[in-house]
Amino acid sequence: MYAVFKRELFSFLSSMVAYITIGIFLLVSGLLLWFFPDTSILDYGYAEMGGFFSLVPYLFMFLIPAITMRSFAEERREGTYELLITRPITLWQIIFAKFLASLVLVFFALIPTLVYYYSISKLGFPEGNIDSGAVTGSYIGLFFLGAAFTAIGIFASSLTKNQVIAFVVCAALCAFAFLGFDYTSQVSALGSIQGNVSSFGINQHYTSMSRGVLDTRDLLYFLSFTMLFLLFTRLTVGGKR
């Protein structure tokens, strides 16, 4: 499993995929957070990172599909899928290796944003006046959100040989998982279950983690969400033989 993980990660790092996606992610988040007046912290006047954390999920909806779209789709198109499947490792190991390699890349994208935390805490008055608990919670939430999106992306990639389709399917599923349940819950015809519907969505759990409260229910939600999509991947990959 380690061999496949290493190969996946090196192929990200030796191609431009990693640098371009992470670079654009940092560029866009930097511009939105510091430069564009509508969302800029400098214009907002409060030294807090809430704006950043509500923004990143939307960027992830494009960043993560770009990272994961090739994982199975490219192997199937190039025929190397046959080489991979005939290794003496289980399908689960292959899926986990691909999932973890993509997740590490998402993690790499998040690390540089710690600079924002440092700058904002320096900008606060008095200096260092920032809710560190909420920031920690939000980062953990963001990581789990990234894991959930990555699992969706790996699943989308296993559905098709075409990377464009994998990208679009992943972006759409991520958007729906994040916001779709909230919007659906506003349909008044649902009546008394309106509240329950939105608790299926990622947004509610992510927001709850952003407050800095680590609730086991939220962690459990993210873990089972991620596992569910990896299981779907196992079913599509295993079913095609």
Place this chain on the structure above:
Amino acid sequence: MSISVQNLSKHYNGQKAVDSISFEARPGRILGFLGPNGAGKSTTMRMLTGYLTPTSGAASVSGKNIVSQSIEAKKNIGYLPENTPLYPDMYVKEFLGFVGETYAPGNLSKRIEEVIKLVGLTPEQHKKIGMLSKGYRQRVGLAQAIIHNPEVLILDEPTSGLDPNQLVDIRALIKELGKNKTVIISTHIMQEVEAICDDIIIISKGKIVANNSLEGIKKAYNQDSLEDIFRKLTS
């Protein structure tokens, strides 16, 4: 017997790609797998290597069942898929290291050197796979198949697209490997069969129509031309 196949079948939506075939292969002999395109050669090889799951029947490699003990069975197989799929963005040594590590983690640099020498990749060993010519890619494909020194080699059209000089080299290499391994190769080239194979299986429309040694098949049909026998059995 290092490969033993009993009533193996693969159906696609009711179509029988491989229809209940049985055969065996022994160490030290090279088995030629012949048949027209679409006869089920690749499908059979893909089932043996664990890429496809058989619809029915059983097969074992080095005594390990290919379905219930697939991981152990795969460890004993070196496989060169049709059209030699490789990762073009990897370097030759990096790729061989990757394949080797999927069998046994550890330091493989010595074994990689050995294999590179064996298949004649030395002049191109520092290049990216994407930059190699077809002949050298084929050698990389062979190198990854033998990196873990498997008991069984399954080579799906290992010589397709090679020039006459490369053909001779690769055939000599396969012949050499066949001395102490069980080798199954599929091919369309009858001269190749004459040159390297000890046993022959001819498969047509998913069924085995001949299973004999090279001399045996010529005697049985009272013909010296393998091509004529092939055409008689498969058309």
